[in-house]
Amino acid sequence: MSEDMLKVVVFGALNAGKTTFVEKLSGQKLFLKGEYENITTSFDFVQMEQGNFLIHLFASPGHRRFSFMWDTLATGMDGAILLIDSTVGITPVDHELIKFILNYDVPYVIAVNKNDICSLEPTNVRKELDISDEIPVINTSAIINQNLVNVLDSLIQTIAEKNIV
Ligand SMILES: Nc1nc2c(ncn2[C@@H]2O[C@H](COP(=O)(O)OP(=O)(O)OP(=O)(O)O)[C@@H](O)[C@H]2O)c(=O)[nH]1
Numbered sequence: 001m002s003e004d005m006l007k008v009v010v011f012g013a014l015n016a017g018k019t020t021f022v023e024k025l026s027g028q029k030l031f032l033k034g035e036y037e038n039i040t041t042s043f044d045f046v047q048m049e050q051g052n053f054l055i056h057l058f059a060s061p062g063h064r065r066f067s068f069m070w071d072t073l074a075t076g077m078d079g080a081i082l083l084i085d086s087t088v089g090i091t092p093v094d095h096e097l098i099k100f101i102l103n104y105d106v107p108y109v110i111a112v113n114k115n116d117i118c119s120l121e122p123t124n125v126r127k128e129l130d131i132s133d134e135i136p137v138i139n140t141s142a143i144i145n146q147n148l149v150n151v152l153d154s155l156i157q158t159i160a161e162k163n164i165v
């Protein structure tokens with residue numbers, strides 16, 4: 001990790017809200033948006049400042065057809081955000097993505113998105129995904145920018161703690 005730059009990647013199943021998350025959190029419209037019928041067919045990237053850090057914020061394509069890109073995006077990441085679509089619930093893809101992130105051994109947080117129309121209890125999410133109490137699980141709504149900055153701040157804090165010990 002360079003001193004003040006963090007690479008953060010948002011993962012999540014198809015349609016979970018990753019592109020919306022990146023745009024609302026950063027307050028930027030993506031300059032390059034590879035989309036076909038609203039499905040991301042490339043990856044999303046913005047650069048933003050948060051606290052003392054310059055964040056290189058990426059989001060992966062959710063469609064399984066583009067899963068070959070996940071490893072490329074994950075290379076060199078300092079932390080990950082797993083976005084879950086609360087209107088769909090926890091799916092096999094979410095289980096797969098947790099395993100994928102764990103394999104990279106980086107701090108991660110879980111955002112349970114679309115909280116404006118549906119919500120899942122964080123305790124149940126933890127139980128279903130079989131993750132420890134230390135992993136932050138935060139209800140978000142990307143569309144109304146609810147709790148997005150809290151997700152990023154929790155991740156930054158977890159990354160900072162990991163690098164102290
Ligand atoms: N109600 C609601 N809709 C949302 C929210 N976030 C995203 N959406 C909607 O969900 C749909 C998918 O959003 P995207 O941001 O394109 O999802 P994505 O995860 O980037 O999709 P892929 O990259 O194709 O996997 C769009 O219609 C968004 O407007 C949210 O928090 N609440």
Ligand SMILES: [Mg+2]
Nearest residue numbers: 018019040061
């Ligand atoms: Mg997308």
